[in-house]
Amino acid sequence: MTQTNPTPASPRRGVPAWVQVIVWAILFGLLALVAFGLRNAQQGTVQVGDTIPGFSLTLFDGYQYQDKSTVSLADFKGKVVVINFWASWCKPCEEEAAELEAVWRANQANGNVIFLGVDYTDTEPEARGYLTKFDISYPNGPDLGTRISQMFRIKGVPETYFIDENGVLKYIQIGPFASSAEIQRVIDQLLND
Amino acid sequence: MLADFGYGILVVAFLTSVYSVGAAFYGHFEKKQKWVESARLAMQLTFPLLSLAALDLLYLLATNDFNVSFVYEVTSRDMPLYLRLTAWWGGQAGSLLFWSWLMSAFATAVTLRNWDRDREFLPWVVIVSSVTMAFFIGLNVMPFFEENPFARFWASTLDGSVNAYTFQPANSVAFPTPDMVATFDGNGLNPLLRHPGMIIHPPMLYLGFVSFVIPFAFAIAALVTGRTDDRWIRITRRWTLIAWLFLSLGLVLGGRWAYDVLGWGGYWGWDPVEIAAFMPWLTGTAFLHSVMIQEKRGMLKHWNMILIILTYALIIFGTFLTRSGVLSSVHAFAQSNIGPAFFGFIGITFVTSISLLIWRWADLSSEAQMDSMLSREALFLLNNLLFIGILVVCFWGVIFPLISELFTGQKVTVGPPFYERATGPLFAGLVILMGIAPLSAWGHSTIKTLGRALWKPLIVTILVTIAFVAFAFTNREVINDYFPYAIIGFFAVAMTAFITLYEFWRAARARSRAQKENFFISLWRLAGRNRRRYGGYTIHLAVVLMAIGIIGIEMFQTETQVSMSRGQKIEFSGYTIEFKDFYSFKYEDNRWVNRAEMNIYRDGQFLTMLAPRYDVYPDGQPMTIAGVRSTMIDDLYIILVNWEQGSADLAPFKIYHNPLVNWLWLGSYLFIVGTLIAAWPDKDPESLPARVRGKQTPVYQSTSAD
Numbered sequence: 001m002t003q004t005n006p007t008p009a010s011p012r013r014g015v016p017a018w019v020q021v022i023v024w025a026i027l028f029g030l031l032a033l034v035a036f037g038l039r040n041a042q043q044g045t046v047q048v049g050d051t052i053p054g055f056s057l058t059l060f061d062g063y064q065y066q067d068k069s070t071v072s073l074a075d076f077k078g079k080v081v082v083i084n085f086w087a088s089w090c091k092p093c094e095e096e097a098a099e100l101e102a103v104w105r106a107n108q109a110n111g112n113v114i115f116l117g118v119d120y121t122d123t124e125p126e127a128r129g130y131l132t133k134f135d136i137s138y139p140n141g142p143d144l145g146t147r148i149s150q151m152f153r154i155k156g157v158p159e160t161y162f163i164d165e166n167g168v169l170k171y172i173q174i175g176p177f178a179s180s181a182e183i184q185r186v187i188d189q190l191l192n193d
Numbered sequence: 194m195l196a197d198f199g200y201g202i203l204v205v206a207f208l209t210s211v212y213s214v215g216a217a218f219y220g221h222f223e224k225k226q227k228w229v230e231s232a233r234l235a236m237q238l239t240f241p242l243l244s245l246a247a248l249d250l251l252y253l254l255a256t257n258d259f260n261v262s263f264v265y266e267v268t269s270r271d272m273p274l275y276l277r278l279t280a281w282w283g284g285q286a287g288s289l290l291f292w293s294w295l296m297s298a299f300a301t302a303v304t305l306r307n308w309d310r311d312r313e314f315l316p317w318v319v320i321v322s323s324v325t326m327a328f329f330i331g332l333n334v335m336p337f338f339e340e341n342p343f344a345r346f347w348a349s350t351l352d353g354s355v356n357a358y359t360f361q362p363a364n365s366v367a368f369p370t371p372d373m374v375a376t377f378d379g380n381g382l383n384p385l386l387r388h389p390g391m392i393i394h395p396p397m398l399y400l401g402f403v404s405f406v407i408p409f410a411f412a413i414a415a416l417v418t419g420r421t422d423d424r425w426i427r428i429t430r431r432w433t434l435i436a437w438l439f440l441s442l443g444l445v446l447g448g449r450w451a452y453d454v455l456g457w458g459g460y461w462g463w464d465p466v467e468i469a470a471f472m473p474w475l476t477g478t479a480f481l482h483s484v485m486i487q488e489k490r491g492m493l494k495h496w497n498m499i500l501i502i503l504t505y506a507l508i509i510f511g512t513f514l515t516r517s518g519v520l521s522s523v524h525a526f527a528q529s530n531i532g533p534a535f536f537g538f539i540g541i542t543f544v545t546s547i548s549l550l551i552w553r554w555a556d557l558s559s560e561a562q563m564d565s566m567l568s569r570e571a572l573f574l575l576n577n578l579l580f581i582g583i584l585v586v587c588f589w590g591v592i593f594p595l596i597s598e599l600f601t602g603q604k605v606t607v608g609p610p611f612y613e614r615a616t617g618p619l620f621a622g623l624v625i626l627m628g629i630a631p632l633s634a635w636g637h638s639t640i641k642t643l644g645r646a647l648w649k650p651l652i653v654t655i656l657v658t659i660a661f662v663a664f665a666f667t668n669r670e671v672i673n674d675y676f677p678y679a680i681i682g683f684f685a686v687a688m689t690a691f692i693t694l695y696e697f698w699r700a701a702r703a704r705s706r707a708q709k710e711n712f713f714i715s716l717w718r719l720a721g722r723n724r725r726r727y728g729g730y731t732i733h734l735a736v737v738l739m740a741i742g743i744i745g746i747e748m749f750q751t752e753t754q755v756s757m758s759r760g761q762k763i764e765f766s767g768y769t770i771e772f773k774d775f776y777s778f779k780y781e782d783n784r785w786v787n788r789a790e791m792n793i794y795r796d797g798q799f800l801t802m803l804a805p806r807y808d809v810y811p812d813g814q815p816m817t818i819a820g821v822r823s824t825m826i827d828d829l830y831i832i833l834v835n836w837e838q839g840s841a842d843l844a845p846f847k848i849y850h851n852p853l854v855n856w857l858w859l860g861s862y863l864f865i866v867g868t869l870i871a872a873w874p875d876k877d878p879e880s881l882p883a884r885v886r887g888k889q890t891p892v893y894q895s896t897s898a899d
Contacts, residue, residue, distance in 0.1 A: 013554075013555055013558070014551070014554050014555045015551045015554045020551055023547060023551075024547075027543055027544070027547060030592075031536075031539070031540055031543070033592060033595050033596065033599065034536060034539070034592075034595070035536060036595065036598075036599055037592075037594075037595040037598070038517060038532050038533065038536055040598065123809055126809070
């Protein structure tokens with residue numbers, strides 16, 4: 001900061017114009033930056049149409065994908081990926097758990113759809129209990145350090161994200177699906193695109 | 194019914210604040226003192242109004258009225274009464290009301306002071322305070338923001354969906370329906386927040402935040418009226434100190450909570466929200482120091498204005514960051530609609546304050562010149578620059594994710610190492626200055642005058658530092674990569690401690706000889722006569738103690754992660770730790786408790802039994818409770834690691850050895866004492882009745898400007 005010390009007799013000096021310009025430029029630059037951050041926060045970091053950056057998920061014991069216990073998004077190139085965020089303490093998640101599993105089983109054979117369960121802030125015993133209860137067979141893993149949920153900026157569980165063959169996010173479902181037909185409809189749409 | 198009443202009261206409080214702004218403007222420009230007086234009284238009225246609304250909300254919380262969505266969100270039947278009441282600030286809507294309520298308490302207190310000498314400030318202080326208050330109450334009141342703490346659940350009679358609204362929508366009935374009311378239960382407060390530290394940490398921070406609004410209001414009043422002498426600073430000195438104390442306590446309590454509850458063996462994680470609360474503290478601390486230069490020398494007037502504006506702006510900015518979802522953080526509230534409103538408020542605050550400052554710039558010129566690089570004012574200025582340096586580092590770290598997202602599309606967060614490296618030397622510099630600066634004289638100091646006061650404590654410091662290094666070399670296990678920095682840190686801390694203690698001793702001895710008093714009586718009376726100086730010294734000593742704790746945990750912390758089988762013993766940092774037993778059981782509030790029992794030995798001697806716990810609440814939220822053996826030398830801190838299930842025979846532990854960390858908490862107690870000494874009302878003209886004051890010569894200098 002300027003610490004000029006004019007002697008009491010010196011003429012009254014205001015702020016030079018160029019300093020004013022700089023101050024306002026910095027101020028509005030900062031406000032613009034915050035506005036940009038705010039806009040993103042309101043929308044979430046990932047939006048429909050975005051290419052989803054890579055992430056990897058360590059699966060729960062007993063779950064594997066092509067004999068691997070850690071999967072990354074790149075492994076699913078060329079497939080429609082359905083990412084479901086859930087937690088064992090989440091009641092609404094239970095409403096759609098059986099439906100998700102049913103749709104997974106129906107699509108498993110044709111090989112171009114993969115389901116991924118991401119367990120959000122949970123304990124392993126409870127999570128396992130949940131997976132057993134709904135007999136869930138698609139790859140599932142804990143979101144360690146909530147990295148993946150932060151990347152998607154989920155607002156709660158359940159949320160389901162549909163990513164197409166090229167890694168582009170195509171559909172977001174907030175809250176549980178009401179029926180398996182609804183899930184299948186979104187998948188079919190992506191496959192037919 | 195009560196909910197609607199509460200909302201109604203909030204609306205009235207909002208309108209009252211808006212009226213008070215309008216009346217103050219009108220009264221000022223039309224030169225009608227009656228209107229200004231009316232504005233003052235309106236501002237006074239907000240406190241009883243908001244208290245009534247708050248009582249209403251507390252009643253709803255206490256009686257489990259789950260028809261009210263806020264009550265549903267933050268409480269449940271199994272929570273004890275004190276937690277249900279303190280859940281008031283456990284969620285966004287309630288904590289906004291809490292903010293406004295505290296703000297109104299301060300605003301009302303300020304209206305009660307004697308305004309005789311400061312009539313011209315009154316309308317502007319009212320305007321700034323009431324605008325701030327109207328903004329915060331407005332967030333609660335405007336249905337658009339969906340933050341009305343009194344919004345109720347309504348079930349649609351058409352499709353059965355349940356939503357929270359302020360007003361009953363068409364075709365709906367109250368939810369829960371009468372047959373459900375008896376059993377319907379709320380969501381419950383996040384178990385992590387069910388901790389004594391968490392109950393008082395937010396109020397302390399908010400108190401600090403809102404009380405800084407008052408000095409800011411006076412600063413703006415001074416700018417607008419052009420009364421730019423140090424009157425506004427003298428009026429607000431105590432407000433600032435109190436604000437600063439609360440803010441400091443809020444930060445320390447947050448650290449204590451993190452240390453006890455979060456289970457990562459630390460107290461400060463450089464989380465964006467922690468930094469958001471820390472930044473106003475930095476500018477506030479710089480402000481506390483630099484106002485003294487204006488009072489004594491009539492200098493740094495611009496600078497003080499900038500600091501108080503920055504402090505207020507950073508408070509609003511920090512609140513915005515926490516509540517808008519712009520930054521991801523463990524502290525953040527849920528996504529909310531209030532972000533844009535905050536953004537607009539920040540913009541208006543910045544633009545108005547800076548415009549005023551530029552307008553009055555010429556009137557704020559200094560009355561004296563800096564004569565010596567070693568004078569008190571020069572060293573205070575250096576102290577300010579160091580604080581601002583730390584602020585710049587923090588600010589950069591906080592907004593860096595936004596910048597990186599703008600340019601690369603990826604949100605890159607900077608981690609603790611960035612902050613630690615960048616601020617470490619600045620903190621060390623501050624500690625050293627803290628010792629030296631009080632020794633230098635106002636106006637003029639030389640190496641010689643400083644040296645005379647310095648050399649004795651300096652010699653002691655060097656001896657103690659040598660002893661410290663020698664100790665380290667005889668106990669080589671403490672020497673790590675940080676050791677050179679630890680020596681520097683220790684030197685700085687020891688020097689400041691000895692200089693400050695020497696100052697106490699020198700002054701008290703001189704007095705006790707002159708007055709033939711007992712040394713301690715002299716010390717007491719000395720502190721009583723110059724509370725500001727000795728309060729300040731006490732705070733400095735407290736900071737030194739805290740710095741010892743910080744050096745200990747930051748530079749000498751060791752940790753290990755082990756899976757231990759029952760009966761196994763391990764050696765760690767001089768302790769023998771035995772995994773004795775493990776219990777897993779359901780507690781009466783339905784949480785599942787996993788409790789390990791560890792026997793701690795040192796040199797074959799049994800010391801204590803520690804019981805780290807891993808509790809899982811019915812909603813699945815886990816909570817880690819560390820087993821801690823705490824002494825002034827070190828803390829042994831054991832946690833049952835989450836995620837994997839501990840079994841009775843094999844359990845994973847994380848063990849920390851945190852040397853000296855207790856000094857951090859000890860220092861914070863002394864800190865409170867010091868601030869209270871400094872802020873304790875003494876017989877200064879400000880607190881004397883007007884008639885007595887009138888006979889005295891004014892203590893402030895007349896302004897050079899205008």
